[in-house]
Amino acid sequence: MTIQEIQEEIVDEFSMFDDWMQRYEYIIELGKSLPLIDEQYKTEDNIIKGCQSKVWVHAEQNDDKVVFTADSDAILTKGIIAILIRTFSNQTPKQILDADTNFIDEIGLKEHLSPTRANGLVSMIKQIKMYALAFQAKN
Amino acid sequence: MHKKDLLNNSSIRGQITTFVFRKNLNNKMLDIQKIRADFPILEQKVNGKPLIYFDNGATSQKPRVVIDAITKYYEEINANIHRGVHTLSQLATDAYEASREKVRNHINAKEVYEVIFTSGTTQGINLVASGMASLVKEGDEIMVSAVEHHSNIVPWQFLCEKTGAKLVVIPMKENGELIMSEYDKLLSTKTKIVAVNHISNALGTINPIEYIIKKAHEVGAAVLVDGAQATPHLKPDVQDLGCDFYVFSGHKICGPTGVGILYGKEEWLNMLPPYMGGGEMIKEVTFEKTTYADLPHKFEAGTPNIADGIVLGTAIDYLNEVGFENIQKQEKELLSYATEKLLEIEGLKIFGTSENKTSVVSFNIEGIHPYDIGTIIDKLGIAVRTGHHCAQPIMNYFNIPGTIRASFSFYNTKEEIDTFVEAVKKAKMMLS
Numbered sequence: 234m235t236i237q238e239i240q241e242e243i244v245d246e247f248s249m250f251d252d253w254m255q256r257y258e259y260i261i262e263l264g265k266s267l268p269l270i271d272e273q274y275k276t277e278d279n280i281i282k283g284c285q286s287k288v289w290v291h292a293e294q295n296d297d298k299v300v301f302t303a304d305s306d307a308i309l310t311k312g313i314i315a316i317l318i319r320t321f322s323n324q325t326p327k328q329i330l331d332a333d334t335n336f337i338d339e340i341g342l343k344e345h346l347s348p349t350r351a352n353g354l355v356s357m358i359k360q361i362k363m364y365a366l367a368f369q370a371k372n
Numbered sequence: 373m374h375k376k377d378l379l380n381n382s383s384i385r386g387q388i389t390t391f392v393f394r395k396n397l398n399n400k401m402l403d404i405q406k407i408r409a410d411f412p413i414l415e416q417k418v419n420g421k422p423l424i425y426f427d428n429g430a431t432s433q434k435p436r437v438v439i440d441a442i443t444k445y446y447e448e449i450n451a452n453i454h455r456g457v458h459t460l461s462q463l464a465t466d467a468y469e470a471s472r473e474k475v476r477n478h479i480n481a482k483e484v485y486e487v488i489f490t491s492g493t494t495q496g497i498n499l500v501a502s503g504m505a506s507l508v509k510e511g512d513e514i515m516v517s518a519v520e521h522h523s524n525i526v527p528w529q530f531l532c533e534k535t536g537a538k539l540v541v542i543p544m545k546e547n548g549e550l551i552m553s554e555y556d557k558l559l560s561t562k563t564k565i566v567a568v569n570h571i572s573n574a575l576g577t578i579n580p581i582e583y584i585i586k587k588a589h590e591v592g593a594a595v596l597v598d599g600a601q602a603t604p605h606l607k608p609d610v611q612d613l614g615c616d617f618y619v620f621s622g623h624k625i626c627g628p629t630g631v632g633i634l635y636g637k638e639e640w641l642n643m644l645p646p647y648m649g650g651g652e653m654i655k656e657v658t659f660e661k662t663t664y665a666d667l668p669h670k671f672e673a674g675t676p677n678i679a680d681g682i683v684l685g686t687a688i689d690y691l692n693e694v695g696f697e698n699i700q701k702q703e704k705e706l707l708s709y710a711t712e713k714l715l716e717i718e719g720l721k722i723f724g725t726s727e728n729k730t731s732v733v734s735f736n737i738e739g740i741h742p743y744d745i746g747t748i749i750d751k752l753g754i755a756v757r758t759g760h761h762c763a764q765p766i767m768n769y770f771n772i773p774g775t776i777r778a779s780f781s782f783y784n785t786k787e788e789i790d791t792f793v794e795a796v797k798k799a800k801m802m803l804s
Contacts, residue, residue: 257802286743310741
């Protein structure tokens with residue numbers, strides 16, 4: 234699936250919910266499906282700065298694709314990073330770099346996109362794109 | 373007239389009785405709904421729910437009189453102060469200086485020129501810490517406590533880096549109180565300044581500053597008290613305390629943001645060099661040498677925050693009208709009610725359990741990140757602070773990433789606490 238298709242799928246899923254509580258409950262569920270980062274990569278280097286909770290993201294290259302794993306000590310943050318990883322994992326660096334993240338707005342998490350918000354969704358996206366950029370440069 | 377004669381004078385006695393009676397009446401009947409009506413923002417809805425504002429430790433809300441006074445200043449007397457001969461400049465200067473006098477009276481400073489306008493607590497501390505560089509040398513010690521806000525740690529670290537002095541920390545106990553026997557041991561003639569908060573922002577503990585000041589003075593050290601979290605709840609008497617510096621912010625005491633106060637004893641303020649150079653702070657300028665203005669202007673370079681400086685006086689008047697006795701009574705009730713209700717939640721732990729604390733409840737629920745709870749209850753219209761509260765050493769002490777901090781003000785109610793506790797329970801259910 235392309236990033237675009239995955240994002241549409243996520244938007245579809247979220248459109249089923251009427252209120253924020255259901256959305257948040259679903260985010261919590263998604264957090265549980267997050268491909269967890271290997272403990273050895275839970276290092277200071279892999280912590281995303283700008284988050285009130287701790288978020289670790291690790292990236293590996295599998296052929297021409299980038300595979301992400303992550304973890305967080307806060308459940309909601311874990312759910313949000315799970316949404317991002319579902320979108321960006323197993324894509325090529327170029328696809329990751331070209332993708333926009335407007336779907337976050339559509340699934341009712343707009344407030345989390347504020348650059349000043351302490352949960353740092355923007356920092357997470359930036360970090361994911363940085364990894365993609367690094368792999369692209371390496372290739 | 374002697375006191376005895378005074379009391380024999382029936383008409384005066386009548387007045388005294390009436391006054392006492394009114395005061396008591398006032399104490400018993402603080403009309404919270406009437407007070408709430410003074411704060412326009414409390415009528416707001418947030419995420420479709422009535423706002424419950426429990427982030428008073430971060431900043432207080434503003435009463436209508438304060439909001440109106442800002443507009444009135446710009447509509448009626450806006451002009452630069454201390455320089456023009458024209459009428460508006462004179463009116464603005466008078467209002468600004470009248471506010472300074474109000475602050476002096478409020479904190480009972482001896483002289484009005486001991487009251488310096490700053491941009492807030494942080495600037496006040498930086499001003500003193502930076503000036504101390506000329507008085508501190510290698511091997512000297514600067515003392516802070518384990519419960520300080522970062523703004524009362526970092527400026528002193530700058531000072532230590534600059535001078536080679538050593539930063540020494542008064543340790544704390546599990547309940548959030550400072551260990552005074554350790555403090556006694558740490559103090560020596562090497563100690564040049566002790567910088568402590570009057571009340572801890574993260575835990576709400578009221579520190580024994582009277583004792584700290586007395587002991588520090590015995591070894592010849594100066595004392596700076598960070599009153600940012602204390603001034604919303606009490607009226608400090610700087611002469612009675614005997615502290616050398618007392619700093620606080622306007623925005624936490626129902627005043628505007630961007631204005632604060634540094635009180636300093638005259639002899640200390642005279643010893644410190646100016647903090648910033650510019651207009652207003654000079655006596656005479658030539659390219660060879662500049663002489664500085666007298667206090668307080670020596671520390672007030674440039675055009676100050678005139679409007680907010682004036683309105684700080686309005687905020688102080690407002691708080692005194694409500695009355696600090698009333699404020700404390702209401703906040704004490706809120707604190708004990710909230711503590712009791714929150715502790716009914718299984719797995720909830722309160723950090724900062726001293727008997728001596730203000731209306732702050734810092735807590736966590738076992739197995740749940742404070743950020744998650746903060747996010748969920750925000751959706752229910754409740755504003756609390758989550759995170760390390762700019763006091764990471766405290767969080768490190770407890771080995772936690774942060775807490776949820778609910779800080780109550782006199783305009784909060786028990787009903788709001790009920791809603792808040794229900795919201796926390798709901799969040800807990802969702803997140804467990």
